[in-house]
Amino acid sequence: MRILVVEDSKVVSKVMRHLLTQELNCDVDIAPDLAQARQLLASNDYFVAITDLNLPDAPEGEVVKLVLAQQIPCIVLTGSWNPLERKRLLQLGIVDYVLKENRFSYQYTARLVKRLQRNQCVKVLVADDSVVSRKYIRSLLEQHLFQVIEADDGLAALDTLQDNPDIKLLITDYNMPRMDGFGLIINVREQFSREEMAIIGLSSDSDQSLSARFIKNGANDFLQKPFVHEEFHCRVLNTLDALDMMTKLWEQANLDYLTNVFNRRYFFNLYEQKLPSRVESQGELSLGLLDIDYFKKVNDTYGHDVGDEVLVEFAARLTQSFGQRFCVARFGGEEFVVAFKGLNIEKTFTLLDCFRTQLESTPIITSNGKVTITVSTGLATYRSSETIDNMLRRADLALYNAKASGRNTVCIAQT
Numbered sequence: 001m002r003i004l005v006v007e008d009s010k011v012v013s014k015v016m017r018h019l020l021t022q023e024l025n026c027d028v029d030i031a032p033d034l035a036q037a038r039q040l041l042a043s044n045d046y047f048v049a050i051t052d053l054n055l056p057d058a059p060e061g062e063v064v065k066l067v068l069a070q071q072i073p074c075i076v077l078t079g080s081w082n083p084l085e086r087k088r089l090l091q092l093g094i095v096d097y098v099l100k101e102n103r104f105s106y107q108y109t110a111r112l113v114k115r116l117q118r119n120q121c122v123k124v125l126v127a128d129d130s131v132v133s134r135k136y137i138r139s140l141l142e143q144h145l146f147q148v149i150e151a152d153d154g155l156a157a158l159d160t161l162q163d164n165p166d167i168k169l170l171i172t173d174y175n176m177p178r179m180d181g182f183g184l185i186i187n188v189r190e191q192f193s194r195e196e197m198a199i200i201g202l203s204s205d206s207d208q209s210l211s212a213r214f215i216k217n218g219a220n221d222f223l224q225k226p227f228v229h230e231e232f233h234c235r236v237l238n239t240l241d242a243l244d245m246m247t248k249l250w251e252q253a254n255l256d257y258l259t260n261v262f263n264r265r266y267f268f269n270l271y272e273q274k275l276p277s278r279v280e281s282q283g284e285l286s287l288g289l290l291d292i293d294y295f296k297k298v299n300d301t302y303g304h305d306v307g308d309e310v311l312v313e314f315a316a317r318l319t320q321s322f323g324q325r326f327c328v329a330r331f332g333g334e335e336f337v338v339a340f341k342g343l344n345i346e347k348t349f350t351l352l353d354c355f356r357t358q359l360e361s362t363p364i365i366t367s368n369g370k371v372t373i374t375v376s377t378g379l380a381t382y383r384s385s386e387t388i389d390n391m392l393r394r395a396d397l398a399l400y401n402a403k404a405s406g407r408n409t410v411c412i413a414q415t
């Protein structure tokens with residue numbers, strides 16, 4: 001990713017280069033005047049340009065037009081606060097007008113570029129029966145590089161969500177035919193939690209209780225129409241930042257910090273409570289408890305860091321082999337579990353034994369050379385009315401037998 005900074009102050013361009021390279025993996029080109037900006041724009045593709053308005057050879061913000069003419073998102077970073085000029089430039093389609101007030105202005109600009117990069121992968125659904133309003137919101141969102149999908153009422157929005165379950169933000173009007181904004185939000189919240197999707201309600205209705213009702217029904221935020229361009233962007237960005245934060249918290253609570261597979265807590269939340277009904281609805285369930293053989297020796301021979309690399313690669317191979325269909329979790333240390341739902345014991349045994357032979361024959365490449373490991377596995381299949389703890393106890397006994405019989409083998413628990 002390449003970013004152009006058009007700035008005649010050496011101090012400011014140095015600060016921006018430092019902050020941008022710190023926040024993002026990117027190349028930064030600096031143009032101190034319009035002539036050099038023109039040259040650089042002619043020979044490179046830029047993700048975004050950050051431009052001053054007052055340059056030695058272009059004192060009237062001419063560089064903004066040049067950047068926008070090439071369809072490059074433009075952030076104005078200026079020392080002069082001119083409300084009329086600001087309004088004119090926002091209408092021209094710049095991403096933002098940032099005043100150089102203090103160091104936070106530069107940090108804000110770098111974070112904004114990072115958000116633009118993130119926004120490219122974020123799908124936003126706009127539900128509104130007014131074509132004019134929909135198109136306006138679309139244009140604002142596209143200035144910030146979001147992927148935008150439109151729906152003209154609540155029912156059409158629900159259909160769109162079925163086809164695009166990866167939509168991260170829903171912006172919905174209140175008054176719509178067939179299904180209004182409240183009906184839509186109530187339906188959406190039955191399928192998508194607050195960690196999965198954010199919702200912003202909109203309305204031009206003068207009823208002041210609407211904002212609270214939107215939020216009580218499951219929206220994250222509310223905006224009164226007509227709204228100011230920048231308020232819209234601030235609300236969208238804050239809502240998505242909160243969603244990102246929730247996702248991060250969820251990941252910290254449910255994923256293993258080293259290997260990124262699920263952790264023990266996630267596994268037990270998934271299986272502890274509803275084991276019989278889950279098994280009945282999905283058919284059989286088998287658990288594989290896998291423990292790397294003589295892992296202490298790996299640590300003692302190559303060091304703890306290489307031990308970590310081995311664990312990461314082992315988890316990656318488990319995920320590659322089973323992660324798409326089954327739950328893979330690290331129970332702690334060098335012990336992992338895979339829950340094979342819907343598979344009988346014979347098929348599960350074949351899969352685990354195949355994984356075992358492949359692991360043995362494919363050394364792990366580490367920073368300290370190749371390391372060959374083997375794995376012992378205990379395999380238990382669900383018995384009527386059994387708890388997950390009991391199943392794991394039986395899988396653990398089978399694992400003990402696998403270790404006792406010489407390791408590098410899969411042992412089946414007694415039913």
Ligand SMILES: Nc1nc2c(ncn2[C@@H]2O[C@H](COP(=O)(O)OP(=O)(O)OP(=O)(O)O)[C@@H](O)[C@H]2O)c(=O)[nH]1
Nearest residue numbers: 291292293294295296297299304305307308333334
């Ligand atoms: N590198 C690394 N080592 C870990 C981690 N968690 C646990 N270990 C080490 O894993 C080793 C497990 O050793 P043991 O329980 O004796 O088992 P083992 O050497 O694999 O022997 P068997 O299981 O009997 O084949 C210990 O040395 C732990 O310190 C980790 O996150 N990273």
